[in-house]
Amino acid sequence: MRPTVNDIAREAGVSLATVDRVLNERPGVRDKTIRAVNDAIAKLGYVRNVAAANLARQRRYRFLFILPAVETQFLRALQAAIHDAARGPLAEASDVVIATVPQRDPHAIVTVLDDHGDQPIDGCAIMAHETPDVRDLIIRLKAEGTTVVTLITDQPRAPRDHFVGIDNRAAGRTAAVLLGRFAGQKPGKVAVVVSSMLARDMVDRRLGFDEVLAERFPHLQSLPSLEGHDDRDLTAQITAACLAAHDNVVAIYVAGAGTRGVNEAVRRAGLPDHLVVVAHELTAHTRGGLEDGSIDAVIAQDVGHLARSALRVLRAKADRAPLDEGQEQIRIEIVIRENLPPSTDSALSTPQAAA
């Protein structure tokens, strides 16, 4: 049987009240006594029964997810995943609110926070471009004692507590190796489609991609980034223009949203079957592309893992509990047709707040 606070009290030769004061860092205990209690805790290997503690404390956690108001499949899936996780056991005793803010309006993000300002928030997960506004927001949140987790896009210059996402430079390198090895020995050009070069993750992917292409596949020449700005028609248009302007495109790297637009342009251009396409994120469209062979490989991060990891980290930080680094490591997944996971399609459920 696991030791309880009573065992600690007996072992340390103090009363239960004192043990409680030490455990919950309440004032009015001599250093010497604190040490005695901690020694007893160490000796008996006491670990607080979190379930009982939360029951007694009637604590509820308030977590806020801030996502960009962009209508991509990936974001829809992410939102659904957060919603699902928020109804699961991980969000026990938690209120999870998802707020979306227009990406163009840097101040909107501050407004969102003020709206929820009536009650303090325990933790916040933010996915946003790396801008001064966001940085200030994070600083402000930290000053208020809120834990901040960055999601998908890191904010390395801001004092966030944790980053939930992948190393995008490594992701770009991974994409390059697959694309390069799949493309074969013949020289040619590679079109690169991104959502926006303002996004740090896009820049990182492109960087890693170009590094590997230059090092290991010098016969492939990567073209300037095509910025689709998460807009299907725009993406189709500029991709088509690029394919028309260059005669020897042997591969396309879709580093950001825009697979639908790219597909459209490719279909219209009537490019050869062996055009190699590597895209990011597993959505209904990239899934379809893998199945019908129009996409060769997808570099993905599991939205379910992202959502659960963010929640676990926020919770652990709120509880001042240690976290299992191994579990919180988000993998850079490589998906081809053969290892495509069966579609669970929770992406179709309606995302909303939950508990």
Next chain:
Amino acid sequence: MRPTVNDIAREAGVSLATVDRVLNERPGVRDKTIRAVNDAIAKLGYVRNVAAANLARQRRYRFLFILPAVETQFLRALQAAIHDAARGPLAEASDVVIATVPQRDPHAIVTVLDDHGDQPIDGCAIMAHETPDVRDLIIRLKAEGTTVVTLITDQPRAPRDHFVGIDNRAAGRTAAVLLGRFAGQKPGKVAVVVSSMLARDMVDRRLGFDEVLAERFPHLQSLPSLEGHDDRDLTAQITAACLAAHDNVVAIYVAGAGTRGVNEAVRRAGLPDHLVVVAHELTAHTRGGLEDGSIDAVIAQDVGHLARSALRVLRAKADRAPLDEGQEQIRIEIVIRENLPPSTDSALSTPQAAA
């Protein structure tokens, strides 16, 4: 605030005791009353506070993991992962025991169970070859009311509750595509190394591998399986013999344990640099192989996920709770040097029983 049993009692117009009887399926309640209570539960959206319930019940779960007594890196890592998971929050209120049984001795597995027969076990995770003994064991366990989860190797003919692992045929197909695309257009032979063709997962991998090779890469000819029986020296020896006997081996598929032995044989044979090697499972050795370029790709299943998933499923079944299918889906991971996750190396900690 979430509704409690008291709210249910008031809503249903019965006493707390009756609600309790219904909730815990105790006898002595009329059908009509049961229905009234269930209606109230549905109406108020009551969900039992599992933490409080377990606290009150003082319930401890007893889970047993049965693993083959084989000294491979993968099994060591798996054991470490189970051990880690057993100390984490997933194993709250659980006693997890890991037992290893000699693979050659089919009856040993029954003995293990008898040793733990003094107290009933809530759930059991089994990794073993698909044999009649194992099937009988699972039938016996089920008869005793124990939930049974198969691990890594499924036992589709046995009445197990769940399978934690990957689709090995799909894994073999995945390996074939990578190997085939990496190997290029030149004809050649492919050596296939397995641990034992008695293991269902090996057979499945080989099956999927050959399917894809025949369909999509007919210029590659796969050679008969080399059975290394998880023995390094034997693997090295038969691989060397194979490489000596065949003149045009362009790729090796290591479907089972034995990367070390294969590596040794390859190094001694002095095969060309562009020999394509695809192996299974991420261990210190395959990791090293990816880093130094002697392995091109690894098909892996995350031991941490396996361990945690098994524990989550066992727990959910014990609680008669639903499980999140999406989360329990073990991915067929493709790992190349570029997306190699940082080594956490919990594999070095000492695996043992825990709580």
Next chain:
DNA sequence: AGAAAAATGAGGTACGTCCCTCAAAAACAC
């Protein structure tokens, strides 16, 4: 030494659920 301040003890209530007992009420059999 005496007064003030700080530290500690004793005891209680609460959280939501489980599980027990005993009495009362309702349903059923004949």
Next chain:
DNA sequence: GTGTTTTTGAGGGACGTACCTCATTTTTCT
């Protein structure tokens, strides 16, 4: 309609922790 069985109600103690109050002891200061 009486007796028997079944169903229900009322109440309480327990699980391990949090947090509160008030009294008492110990320490510190002058």
